[in-house]
Amino acid sequence: MRAATAPVREIALVDTPEILSSPVGRIIEEHHNDRNDLIAMLLDIQDAMGFLPRFAMEHVATSLEIPITEVYGIATFFKYFRLKPPGEHQCTVCTGTACHVRGAARVLREFERHLGIRSGEVTDDREYGLETVNCVGACALGPIVLLDGDYQGQVTASKVPTLLRRLKRSAEKKPVAARSEAAA
Amino acid sequence: MLIGRSDPERPCITICTGTGCVAGGAGDVVEAFRKVLADHGLSRRVEIRLTGCHGFCEMGPLVTLQPSETFYPKVRPKDAKRIIEQTVLNKEPIEELLYRDPSTHEPIEHEGDIPFYSHQHRIVLAENGRIDPTNLNDFLDIGGYLALQNVLATMSPADVIDDVSRSGLRGRGGAGFPAGPKWKIASEQPAACKYVVCNGDEGDPGAYMDRSVLEGNPHRVLEGMCIGAYAIGAQQGFIYVRHEYPLAVGRISRAVQDARRAGMLGERILGTDFSFDLKVVRGAGAFVCGEETALIASIEGRKGEPRQRPPYPAVSGYMGSPTVINNVETWANIPHIINNGPDWYASIGSEHSKGTKIFSLVGKVNCTGLVEVPMGTSIRSIVYDIGGGIPDQKALKAVQTGGPAGGCLPADQIDLPIDFEALREAGTIMGSGGLIVMDESTCMVDVARYFTGFLEEESCGKCYPCRKGTQRMRELLEDICEGRGTMEHLSLLDELGATVNTTSMCGLGQNAATPVLSTIRYFRDEYIAHIRDHCCPAGVCTELIRFEIMADLCDGCGACAKVCPAEAIFGEKNELHTIDPNLCIKCGTCKDVCTKDAVLVLSGGGHEH
Ligand SMILES: Cc1cc2nc3c(=O)[nH]c(=O)nc-3n(C[C@H](O)[C@H](O)[C@H](O)COP(=O)(O)O)c2cc1C
Ligand code: FES
Numbered sequence: 001m002r003a004a005t006a007p008v009r010e011i012a013l014v015d016t017p018e019i020l021s022s023p024v025g026r027i028i029e030e031h032h033n034d035r036n037d038l039i040a041m042l043l044d045i046q047d048a049m050g051f052l053p054r055f056a057m058e059h060v061a062t063s064l065e066i067p068i069t070e071v072y073g074i075a076t077f078f079k080y081f082r083l084k085p086p087g088e089h090q091c092t093v094c095t096g097t098a099c100h101v102r103g104a105a106r107v108l109r110e111f112e113r114h115l116g117i118r119s120g121e122v123t124d125d126r127e128y129g130l131e132t133v134n135c136v137g138a139c140a141l142g143p144i145v146l147l148d149g150d151y152q153g154q155v156t157a158s159k160v161p162t163l164l165r166r167l168k169r170s171a172e173k174k175p176v177a178a179r180s181e182a183a184a
Numbered sequence: 185m186l187i188g189r190s191d192p193e194r195p196c197i198t199i200c201t202g203t204g205c206v207a208g209g210a211g212d213v214v215e216a217f218r219k220v221l222a223d224h225g226l227s228r229r230v231e232i233r234l235t236g237c238h239g240f241c242e243m244g245p246l247v248t249l250q251p252s253e254t255f256y257p258k259v260r261p262k263d264a265k266r267i268i269e270q271t272v273l274n275k276e277p278i279e280e281l282l283y284r285d286p287s288t289h290e291p292i293e294h295e296g297d298i299p300f301y302s303h304q305h306r307i308v309l310a311e312n313g314r315i316d317p318t319n320l321n322d323f324l325d326i327g328g329y330l331a332l333q334n335v336l337a338t339m340s341p342a343d344v345i346d347d348v349s350r351s352g353l354r355g356r357g358g359a360g361f362p363a364g365p366k367w368k369i370a371s372e373q374p375a376a377c378k379y380v381v382c383n384g385d386e387g388d389p390g391a392y393m394d395r396s397v398l399e400g401n402p403h404r405v406l407e408g409m410c411i412g413a414y415a416i417g418a419q420q421g422f423i424y425v426r427h428e429y430p431l432a433v434g435r436i437s438r439a440v441q442d443a444r445r446a447g448m449l450g451e452r453i454l455g456t457d458f459s460f461d462l463k464v465v466r467g468a469g470a471f472v473c474g475e476e477t478a479l480i481a482s483i484e485g486r487k488g489e490p491r492q493r494p495p496y497p498a499v500s501g502y503m504g505s506p507t508v509i510n511n512v513e514t515w516a517n518i519p520h521i522i523n524n525g526p527d528w529y530a531s532i533g534s535e536h537s538k539g540t541k542i543f544s545l546v547g548k549v550n551c552t553g554l555v556e557v558p559m560g561t562s563i564r565s566i567v568y569d570i571g572g573g574i575p576d577q578k579a580l581k582a583v584q585t586g587g588p589a590g591g592c593l594p595a596d597q598i599d600l601p602i603d604f605e606a607l608r609e610a611g612t613i614m615g616s617g618g619l620i621v622m623d624e625s626t627c628m629v630d631v632a633r634y635f636t637g638f639l640e641e642e643s644c645g646k647c648y649p650c651r652k653g654t655q656r657m658r659e660l661l662e663d664i665c666e667g668r669g670t671m672e673h674l675s676l677l678d679e680l681g682a683t684v685n686t687t688s689m690c691g692l693g694q695n696a697a698t699p700v701l702s703t704i705r706y707f708r709d710e711y712i713a714h715i716r717d718h719c720c721p722a723g724v725c726t727e728l729i730r731f732e733i734m735a736d737l738c739d740g741c742g743a744c745a746k747v748c749p750a751e752a753i754f755g756e757k758n759e760l761h762t763i764d765p766n767l768c769i770k771c772g773t774c775k776d777v778c779t780k781d782a783v784l785v786l787s788g789g790g791h792e793h
Contacts, residue, residue: 038485043427043466077487077644078468080427097390097584097620098546100634106772113749113771133428134389134471134638137396138207139544140241140552151207158747158776 023048024056028063035064039074042081051082087122087129089167091115092146096135099142103156107143108132110160128164195230195272196250198313202237202396203431204553205244209260213245216261220268230272233322236400236435237392238313239554240300243283248295248313255295257283286550286572303569305532306556307540308516309393312400317435320442323403329448331519332407335414336456344415345371348518351526352538357383357474357511358587358615358691360537360604363518366508369498370416373506378418380409381502381509383479384425384432387471388587389638391618393542393554394512398425398432401516402439406462408515410448411522413460416508420461422483424473427466437464471588471642474616475690476501476509478644489644490690511616513542534560537603541614545571547621548578555619560601567598567621578623582706586615588635588642589695591702592628611702613695627724628707629714633661635699643692650693653684657700666727669715678704719788726770730786733774735760737782744774744783 027044031037038060045056052075061068075081093108112118115128122129138144141153147167155163197217201210214234221227238246243257247267254277256267263281270276282291283298292298295313315322323329335344349364370378382405386394398405409421423440425433440462443449451459465483472478473488480502482488501507517539521529530538537559543566545555550572557566563583567573574580582592585602591612593600600606604614622631640654660677663669681697681704688694704711713719720728733744733753738760745753745761752768755761763774775783 034485036483036485039468039482040466040485043468073487074485077489078470078473080469095389097388097588097618097634098552099390101547101620101622101626101631103772105634110771110773113769134387135392136207137203137392137429138241139390139392139546140204140244141207142546144207153207156776157771158773 022053022056022059024059028060033063035066038064038066038071039078042071042075046081051085054083084122085126088127089148090129090131090146091164091167092131092133093119094134094136094138094142094144094146095132096139096142098135098139099144102142104143106157107145107155107160110157111145111164114160114164193251196233197230197268197272198233198235198248198250200236200238200244200246200313201234202241202244202312202399203392204237204241205246208244208258210245212261213247213259213264216264217247217268220264224268226268226272230268233316235315236312236317237396237554239309239396239556240298240551241554242550242552252277253294253296255283255293255298256281300551300553300570300572303565304556305540305558307520307532308397308401308404308513309542309554309556311404312396315401317400317402318438320403320439320446323401327523328403329407331522332410332448333454335411335522336454336458341371341415341417344411344522347526348415348521349526351521351529352533352536353514353517353521353529354537354604355511356513356517356541356616358613360614363510363514366498366510367412367416369496370506370508373499375505377420377503377505378416379502379505379507380413380416380418380421381476381480381483381497381507382409382421382423382512382515383474383476383509384423384429384436384512385467385474385479386426386429386512386616387474387642388616388618389471390546390620391544391587391616393544393617395425395429395432396554397512397516397542398429399435402436403443404516404519405436405512406439406443406449408518409462410453410460411518412508412510412515414458416506418508419459420463422463422465422502424465424467424479424483426469428469433464433466440464470644471638472644472690472692475692477690479509480507487644489646490692492689513617533558534601534603534606536605541602541617543602543617543619545619545621547584548574548623548626549621550575557602559603560606562601563593563598563619566602566619571621574621574623578625580621581624581626582622582628582631584612584620584622584631584699585618586613586695586698587618588638589613589692589698590615590618591698592622592631592706593702594706597706611705612698625722625724627665627720627722628703628710629661629665629720630722630724632699632703633658633665636661636696639692639696639699643696647689647693649684650688650690650696653680653688653693654696656680657684657697661700664711664714665720665725667714667718667725669711671712671715673715674704674708674711713787717788721787723785723787728787729770730765730788731763731768731770731772731774732784732786733761733763734782734784737780739780739782741779743777743779747773747777749773 031041057071061071095104119130119132143155145152145155245259247256247259277293345367353363354360470488473482475490478488478490497507533539540556542556546552580595584592636658640658643650645651660673681701684697723729740758750767750769752764
């Protein structure tokens with residue numbers, strides 16, 4: 001597994017072939033095409049599609065009659081948004097303060113080494129994505145790692161290989177749809 | 185009159201389903217209890233109540249039984265059968281499952297007798313463990329919405345503002361601005377449209393009290409906002425919660441719907457002329473969005489960039505209209521002030537900081553959790569009496585307060601009473617209530633680098649001192665952590681830090697150097713050790729440490745060599761193993777797996793001169 005290309009924030013926008021079947025139109029309608037709801041629309045689109053494809057942002061911009069740069073500005077300002085599809089399996093390492101003082105930096109380094117990618121990237125085969133998050137509210141169990149949305153507490157660097165193996169195994173059992181729901 | 189419904193004598197099993205307990209397996213525990221009840225045909229007779237966070241997250245999953253108030257920590261699914269058969273049916277506590285006092289090892293049956301709880305003074309958090317947050321009736325049972333009824337029936341808006349002012353309540357979101365006077369300013373604006381906003385952004389990484397209140401007791405926040413809206417004359421309000429807190433978003437949205445259906449929100453509330461409604465707005469994860477002007481910008485669907493103040497939001501906020509923005513905890517205090525009177529509230533706390541404050545006590549402390557104490561309580565009391573001290577017999581080194589833009593206080597300052605003024609004087613801030621405990625294995629230079637890196641990342645980039653200053657400070661700190669520091673780095677940090685703090689536009693930049701300045705102030709020796717001796721006394725900065733296996737402890741089991749990802753460990757079975765420093769990548773895996781504690785982290789490695 002070699003590193004995918006540049007960090008998420010800097011890449012060119014990606015197209016997908018799903019334009020027609022996408023939920024974007026419906027989501028814009030649900031928000032009454034209201035400019036004030038722009039962030040909420042983008043959140044809903046990302047939740048439905050896993051990321052913000054270029055066509056979706058263009059669709060929103062056209063519909064609200066605002067420049068695409070404004071939509072793109074929002075999508076890159078807020079940490080939550082992704083402009084690239086996530087990995088099939090997302091590993092999210094909490095790097096909040098409580099987890100940091102208990103050694104989260106080492107855990108993150110181990111994930112990066114094992115997957116061969118940096119935080120914010122996806123492996124070339126799109127199998128794994130690695131992200132960080134600031135506090136998930138389970139500080140008592142820190143350092144915390146979320147594997148496809150499931151909490152793992154008291155993670156140490158030496159547990160990383162086992163966790164990745166378990167992720168792979170459980171993924172083979174669960175159908176894809178159930179997984180993305182659990183992560184949301 | 186609003187009336188709840190439950191019978192206090194009916195046996196009830198209360199299970200905490202806050203985030204901490206769920207992460208610890210509370211979901212399976214709930215299933216186990218449901219199944220055992222069904223097996224015994226007790227599903228109707230015994231209620232299972234799923235509550236929000238009780239705050240004692242270290243001991244989760246937590247189960248409390250009513251009416252006996254028996255408390256069981258760290259409950260596993262297999263305990264359900266025994267608990268139901270012995271405690272629920274036979275009313276006998278199970279001694280070996282009870283909580284044990286960490287110092288005396290005596291079992292304690294009742295939640296309220298446990299030091300973690302008994303040293304707290306809970307007002308806002310008190311109700312979290314008692315109600316199912318998705319059930320409006322539970323809330324009505326404990327006197328919910330009585331304050332609102334009272335206000336609408338008997339008080340004028342000016343009376344309300346007067347009560348809130350007299351209570352001495354100050355904002356819990358960071359700056360500590362008095363709530364009453366802020367409301368007064370907004371109420372005096374001639375505008376036709378006014379707004380109230382609840383700030384639930386909680387960007388402090390390592391603090392989760394606002395989220396626990398929103399998840400565990402959402403109606404209290406709504407009630408406070410309704411009262412505030414009545415006082416200033418607002419018809420519309422917003423609750424801003426991060427999208428990353430899906431449970432909080434769900435709970436508060438549900439509460440809004442239920443309240444609307446029951447006539448506590450919407451047109452002509454409780455049959456009066458007062459109309460007010462609320463909208464839940466989701467944030468998308470940016471620390472700076474917690475700043476009030478940035479938050480209002482993101483409610484308007486724009487980038488969350490702060491703007492110059494004045495005008496303050498109370499004069500010109502959402503869509504240019506007067507807007508009162510308060511923190512979750514501030515709003516949740518309002519109904520209690522109305523119910524018990526401003527004098528009661530003002531009698532709690534210190535001279536200039538009234539009432540209680542919730543702290544999120546995390547890091548190197550035995551009892552991680554949410555702690556609500558009167559303002560003015562000493563750090564010692566919080567860390568030792570409530571938090572149970574530092575694990576593994578290590579020594580307390582520092583306590584960090586105020587979130588990423590806060591500062592660190594050294595161990596010799598722990599008798600400091602925590603209130604807005606005392607913390608300022610000591611060089612840190614209250615912030616929203618994060619309290620991170622650090623022991624001797626925490627490196628203060630690394631901590632400063634961590635926070636500075638966080639602030640650099642979160643700086644919106646609008647003003648130069650903050651954007652460039654945080655970047656340069658982070659680079660200087662990195663140099664020091666990696667052994668390239670000079671004494672000039674230190675003086676440059678001092679100078680740059682002062683500039684950033686005095687010339688930035690918003691509260692983020694104005695405190696961005698506090699982590700650096702406070703650690704230099706109190707832990708100068710540690711900086712100097714990194715710079716002069718190329719050594720990290722805490723054993724954290726990888727470039728300045730080395731791993732070594734102690735000859736007298738190693739039994740040659742080979743576990744370390746097997747897991748070493750760099751294949752840097754050599755040795756024959758049953759003989760002393762050694763680490764090749766040239767191959768070692770300092771990941772620490774060997775130390776994790778060694779059962780003999782034979783792997784030592786030594787300071788001053790790496791750098792050969
Ligand atoms: C960078 C920054 C982040 C902030 N984050 C929060 C936050 O997460 N929650 C909060 O209530 N206030 C936060 N504040 C404080 C708000 O600007 C504002 O003072 C507060 O919401 C007012 O409510 P209060 O008077 O009840 O504290 C932040 C301020 C700054 C400068
Ligand atoms: S800091 Fe990681 S869960 Fe709170």
